[in-house]
Amino acid sequence: xxxxxxxxxxxxxxxxxxxxxxxxxxxxxxxxxxxxxxxxxxxxxxxxxxxxxxxxxxxxxxxxxxxxxxxxxxxxxxxxxxxxxxxxxxxxxxxxxxxxxxxxxxxxxxxxxxxxxxxxxxxxxxxxxxxxxxxxxxxxxxxxxxxxxxxxxxxxxxxx
Numbered sequence: 001x002x003x004x005x006x007x008x009x010x011x012x013x014x015x016x017x018x019x020x021x022x023x024x025x026x027x028x029x030x031x032x033x034x035x036x037x038x039x040x041x042x043x044x045x046x047x048x049x050x051x052x053x054x055x056x057x058x059x060x061x062x063x064x065x066x067x068x069x070x071x072x073x074x075x076x077x078x079x080x081x082x083x084x085x086x087x088x089x090x091x092x093x094x095x096x097x098x099x100x101x102x103x104x105x106x107x108x109x110x111x112x113x114x115x116x117x118x119x120x121x122x123x124x125x126x127x128x129x130x131x132x133x134x135x136x137x138x139x140x141x142x143x144x145x146x147x148x149x150x151x152x153x154x155x156x157x158x159x160x
Contacts, residue, residue: 003090005052007151009043013144021099021106021147022113022130023075028104032147035064039074041099041113041130044151045121046074048095049081052155053088078120090155092121096129097151102144106132 013019017031021041032038047057055061062069062077069077085092095117099106106113110130118125135142 001157002093003052003155005048005050005153005155007044007047007049007051007153008149009040009047009058010146010148011038011040012140012146019104019147020074021109021149023073023116024109024112026104026106026109030144036062036069036072036077037074040147040149041097041151042074042078042117044097044149045095045117045153046078046081048151048153049078049085049092049155052153053085053090055084075116075120078117082121085155089157091158092123093154093156094123094127094129095121095151095153096131097149098131098133100133100135100141100148100150102134102137102142106130 011032011034013030014033015030019026019028019031020037020039043058050057113130114125114128118128140146141148
């Protein structure tokens with residue numbers, strides 16, 4: 001059996017916060033506002049996996065009013081959800097994500113993001129796609145006020 005999950009995450013961009021995507025800390029004047037490290041790329045993948053498992057969303061498993069998740073490394077959250085998928089008898093087949101961010105440009109960082117995520121997802125990096133788009137000056141993303149990430153994953157209950 002195969003299961004597909006879709007995830008989406010948006011964070012307001014604020015001063016005095018690091019910008020972290022796929023576990024990569026980027027040079028930026030502003031970063032994501034959030035309870036954890038606000039890694040919108042990793043959060044969208046967490047939501048996609050949880051959606052494929054019909055297990056709720058990020059806030060159900062890692063509520064923002066729980067102090068244990070304050071400043072949490074989102075790669076650790078992703079690892080917990082990958083463990084949950086394995087416990088339910090599923091493995092991740094592939095993952096695809098699109099980061100919507102006006103600045104900074106992400107091209108030179110995408111390989112590192114893919115590698116970080118692939119390591120946690122137990123995949124080779126050629127099974128993890130990360131794409132970057134700007135907001136073309138439109139809406140909160142285009143004005144540089146927010147970051148949004150959309151992600152999809154495919155799970156299988158077949159052995160590797």
